[in-house]
Amino acid sequence: MADGPALEVRGVVAAYGDRTILKGVDLTVQKGEVRVILGGSGCGKSTLLKCCIGLKEPAAGTVKLLGDDMTVMGAKERTALLTRIGVTFQYGALLGSLPIGENVALPLREHTDLPNDVIREVVRLKLAAVELNHAEYLLPSELSGGMRKRAALARAMALDPELLFCDEPSAGLDPLTSAELDDLLLRLRDRFGMAIVVVTHELHSIERISDRAIMLSQGLVIADGPLDEVRAMEHPEIKAFFERRAAGEMRGPQSALEAMRSGA
Amino acid sequence: MARPLDHEIAREGVGVTLRLRGELRRDVVNELKRVLAAEMPRAGATLTLELSGVTQIDSAGVATLVQAWRAAKSKGGSLALGPMSDAAERALAMFRVGEPPGDAPRPPNVLEAAGASMFAGRDAGWEFLQLCADTTFAVAAVLVKPAKLRWHHFIEQCIDIGSRALGIVGLITFLVGLTVAFQSAYQLQQFGAAIYVANLTGVSMVREMGPLMCAILVAGRSGSSIAAEVATMQVSEEIDGLRVMGLDPIDYLAVPRFLAMTLMVPLLTALADLLGMLGGFLVGIFYLDIAWNAFLNQMISSMVPWDFVSGLVKSVAFGWGIALIGLHYGFRVSGGASEVGRTTTASVVASIFYIIVADCLFSVLFYVVL
Numbered sequence: 123m124a125d126g127p128a129l130e131v132r133g134v135v136a137a138y139g140d141r142t143i144l145k146g147v148d149l150t151v152q153k154g155e156v157r158v159i160l161g162g163s164g165c166g167k168s169t170l171l172k173c174c175i176g177l178k179e180p181a182a183g184t185v186k187l188l189g190d191d192m193t194v195m196g197a198k199e200r201t202a203l204l205t206r207i208g209v210t211f212q213y214g215a216l217l218g219s220l221p222i223g224e225n226v227a228l229p230l231r232e233h234t235d236l237p238n239d240v241i242r243e244v245v246r247l248k249l250a251a252v253e254l255n256h257a258e259y260l261l262p263s264e265l266s267g268g269m270r271k272r273a274a275l276a277r278a279m280a281l282d283p284e285l286l287f288c289d290e291p292s293a294g295l296d297p298l299t300s301a302e303l304d305d306l307l308l309r310l311r312d313r314f315g316m317a318i319v320v321v322t323h324e325l326h327s328i329e330r331i332s333d334r335a336i337m338l339s340q341g342l343v344i345a346d347g348p349l350d351e352v353r354a355m356e357h358p359e360i361k362a363f364f365e366r367r368a369a370g371e372m373r374g375p376q377s378a379l380e381a382m383r384s385g386a
Numbered sequence: 387m388a389r390p391l392d393h394e395i396a397r398e399g400v401g402v403t404l405r406l407r408g409e410l411r412r413d414v415v416n417e418l419k420r421v422l423a424a425e426m427p428r429a430g431a432t433l434t435l436e437l438s439g440v441t442q443i444d445s446a447g448v449a450t451l452v453q454a455w456r457a458a459k460s461k462g463g464s465l466a467l468g469p470m471s472d473a474a475e476r477a478l479a480m481f482r483v484g485e486p487p488g489d490a491p492r493p494p495n496v497l498e499a500a501g502a503s504m505f506a507g508r509d510a511g512w513e514f515l516q517l518c519a520d521t522t523f524a525v526a527a528v529l530v531k532p533a534k535l536r537w538h539h540f541i542e543q544c545i546d547i548g549s550r551a552l553g554i555v556g557l558i559t560f561l562v563g564l565t566v567a568f569q570s571a572y573q574l575q576q577f578g579a580a581i582y583v584a585n586l587t588g589v590s591m592v593r594e595m596g597p598l599m600c601a602i603l604v605a606g607r608s609g610s611s612i613a614a615e616v617a618t619m620q621v622s623e624e625i626d627g628l629r630v631m632g633l634d635p636i637d638y639l640a641v642p643r644f645l646a647m648t649l650m651v652p653l654l655t656a657l658a659d660l661l662g663m664l665g666g667f668l669v670g671i672f673y674l675d676i677a678w679n680a681f682l683n684q685m686i687s688s689m690v691p692w693d694f695v696s697g698l699v700k701s702v703a704f705g706w707g708i709a710l711i712g713l714h715y716g717f718r719v720s721g722g723a724s725e726v727g728r729t730t731t732a733s734v735v736a737s738i739f740y741i742i743v744a745d746c747l748f749s750v751l752f753y754v755v756l
Contacts, residue, residue, distance in 0.1 A: 217722075218721055218722020218723050218724060218725070219721075219722065219723070219724035219725075230446075234412050234446070235416065236412055236415055236416075236446055237415070237416065237419060239453055240415055240419065240446060240449050240450050240453060241449075242486075243449035243450070243452055243453050244445050244446055244449040246449075246483070246484030246485070246486060247445055247448060247449055247452070247481040247482070247483070247484055248445065248484075249484050250481070250482040250483060250484030251480075251481060251482060255484040255485060255486070255487060256487040257487070258486055258487055259487065259490055259491050261721065261722075262722065263621075263720065263721045263722055279445075280445075282444045282445050282446075309480060310480075313476045313477065313479075313480045314476075314477075314480070
């Protein structure tokens, strides 16, 4: 493992057509830390994640994953780099035609020459880590949403990634499962020094796992640092986020009542 | 990518100690497995693993050790852990040993599969009848009260099923008419009866080839798209969404498609008839050198209006079948993306099968019974 940060994002600009989503974002994730990306809906969290994992090419700026810039790589090195990171998608992105066990085994079969019985054992270790052993032979369509999410995490961990991206890992889970998932992420960080990037809205989860947080608003970073510092900042949107106050009430369009009363 | 495994085997009496050093990662797993298999303890014996020199161990390494532990246990031997490094201890503590949920599901044997498919067939048949009944009632309700129809959906479907198919249906049936005329011309010329190419092409196009070719094309184009669209809606819970909003999926999805088929397939068939006859006509005047008015006269006088009407009657029945089969397969799907594909294929095969069988029955009905 080379030294230096696990993920280094410098001045990333990203746009869909004319709409600029990210307007120059910096983000550094050190090894062995859990980094939480915060922000309201539509602030660019998911786009930032897509830029990080190479699903979207930034219009400007650089992204260095584990010290390497994916955009200047050949296909082979790119694949090799992708085997060193893990990603869980918001809705799991499990392959519907494969049982859960095979979904987890897929990266192992494709990227390693491990014998089949070892692959099976790795799959069981990973499924045990997310408490899904009973689901090994079930199809994703036979699982609940929360179970699918955990299965997706097991698949993301299949190759022991050095850097793990999780998009909304605990959204839609019951509090207990969500807490267990958080603990699992923390154990992965502590035991293997894994760097973990989490996009989430769940305040409980943020407070439990976050080493450092970054908050986006309208494509810009408005806060970056340890969670306590971020929380203490005097910024209306940050205050609204942590105090669970609807920001829309402060700056949204007028209500019908106000608009009609003003008589304009 | 294999790396040599840094290991050492010490034998003291009956006990065997395996000392592992360095990084136990997936690139040494094959080697590790071989060493462990060679030293697998016999019943009553013990293999001690010393991991004190292990600097790193990943999940594949842990999995290999767990495998060996299981294998030793099942043979009555045992695998003991000697001193170990912090890294090894952390990794072994991190992963919990998962047990498989019983045996892997066994694929059903021939008898079970046959029985299951019979029951599935019965259920599918019952559901199909229900869909037919529901659609009939819903369509009747719309006919009584046309304002109930979702007109813009209906028009959208008409454009999709009808207008967008004009080109391909016209071209294919023109070519079929041409082919039929050539084939019959070759035979009839031998008897000096070339003029009867007009009869043959005209009657076979309007009674048989026009409706049939048109229906097969519509089944391939629109039947498949109905099945795929409804199936995708089903697997992404959009149909459930419609239901809880108080919208009946039959009213919302089935009725516009069914009515659009009812209207558009006969219209496409009329076009198919015309272009098929045009194909025959061109063969007649250019290849057989028959005067155009003589050929046209012969063609028209060989047909009675019923020839044309029976073709259109058939085509309406084909259209209903295509719509209902597509909807049926779409509503019945469960699972994910791969099921949508399989369902779409199955619906097209079923539609074409239905069309051929129905065509056969209609021929018997029109020629023998009536």
